[in-house]
Amino acid sequence: MKFAFPLAAAVFAAFPLASSAAPLGNAKAAESIVTQVCIACHGTDGNSTAAANPNLAGMNAEYLYKQLSEFKSGARKNAVMAGMVANLSDQDMKNLATHYSAQTPKPATAADQALALAGQKIYRGGVQGSGVPACASCHGAKGQGIPVQFPRLAGQHTDYVYAQLNAFRVGERNNDAARMMRTIAEKMTDADMKAVSAYIQGLR
Secondary structure, three states, rough: OOEOOOOOOOOOOOOOOOOOOOOOOOHHHHHHHHHHHHHHHHHHOOOOOOOOOOOOOOOOOOHHHHOOOOOOOOOOOHHHHHHHHOOOOOOHHHHHHHHHOOOOOOOEEEOOOOHHHHHHHHHHHOOOOOOEOOOOOHHHHOOOOOOOOOOOOOOOOOHHHHHHHHHHHHHHOOOOOOHHHHHHHOOOHHHHHHHHHHHHHOOO
């Protein structure tokens, strides 16, 4: 049986989301790029059907734009994404970020209840004695994230979250400000990462 894991608002206060006076880009202008370039991996609406590809729906536009820019500059390494953004202009990337941020995320469920319950403890309270802080302290009690700094995590694929945590741990991904995620991931065991990744998929 699969379970979803809503969090009570009383447990953690939700972080306020920053808002811009105007959208980062033009969502309508991104539609042709979405259908020609992005749809195969991320879908038109940003809800990926492949566990290895991240869901983009509802992600903070500023964060998405930052990641696209860093794939283009090489600050974030990924051979597939480097090819995808190679011919995109700065405005194209702003438009894409705005398009996907406006899409509605589809709720997901955790496939392994026991593993997700273990991950819930890490997400809410960190790992005592290891220096691993609560994920909620940066990503929000309900995984909504904070624009620019921290991405939305709620409903993200378990496999993708685990892959990114491991990439931070081994240094394959290093576009985190002040080594924040690398420092945290280096203190996590493989079991910790698998547990919190399982919980995040069902977070809503």
